Amino acid sequence: MQEVWRGRLPRLGVVNSIELYCRKLFLTLYLHTPRTMADRLSKEERSELMSHIRSVNTKPEVALRRALWRRGFRYRVNVKNLPGSPDIVLPKHRTVVFVHGCFWHAHKGCKIYHLPQTNTEFWLAKVTRNQERDQEVWRQLEAKGWSVVIVWECELVKAKFDGTVDRVAAEILANSEMHRRHSEERREERAKRRKEQKAARERRQELMQEISSL
Numbered sequence: 001m002q003e004v005w006r007g008r009l010p011r012l013g014v015v016n017s018i019e020l021y022c023r024k025l026f027l028t029l030y031l032h033t034p035r036t037m038a039d040r041l042s043k044e045e046r047s048e049l050m051s052h053i054r055s056v057n058t059k060p061e062v063a064l065r066r067a068l069w070r071r072g073f074r075y076r077v078n079v080k081n082l083p084g085s086p087d088i089v090l091p092k093h094r095t096v097v098f099v100h101g102c103f104w105h106a107h108k109g110c111k112i113y114h115l116p117q118t119n120t121e122f123w124l125a126k127v128t129r130n131q132e133r134d135q136e137v138w139r140q141l142e143a144k145g146w147s148v149v150i151v152w153e154c155e156l157v158k159a160k161f162d163g164t165v166d167r168v169a170a171e172i173l174a175n176s177e178m179h180r181r182h183s184e185e186r187r188e189e190r191a192k193r194r195k196e197q198k199a200a201r202e203r204r205q206e207l208m209q210e211i212s213s214l
């Protein structure tokens, strides 16, 4: 009895290890196979979901940021308390920079941006809505005294990168100069007004003295 049992053991062991191996393989494959959401979400729902995944710290944006840093610009990133949470904020220059994906923000005349041939109406409505939102954000920022610089994704490809950084740097400095001049004008106006008020006050006092001395 014992001998028979012993004789079977190795075979059982092989079967067991094969079974174990198969289970492991199955589990590994199961766990590592990306399960698409196609069965759970409709086409529209999926793209709606995609659009909400903000491209924070995307590569071209980081490259632009670093290039600006090297040129001496100091900034904050993804500022949540400003309209549209701008990608790069330069408080000293009163300027914000948005890096826009050509597709999602419908870059006009861009080689990257093409409206899909299928579901065209849906996509058209979507990018139109994005554009309207962008415009609203710019209006709000400008109302708060910020200048807005837009950089398109396609302007940050290697061949165009340096030129784009030149353009952005020039715009930032121009905005800075404009804001400086504006605040200087405002300061001068305030000083002028104060001077006029003071003169009027003195004139009134003089008149009062003249009247009382009569």
Ligand SMILES: [Zn+2]
Pocket: 102, 107, 110, 111, 112, 113, 152, 153, 154, 155
């Ligand atoms: Zn583009």
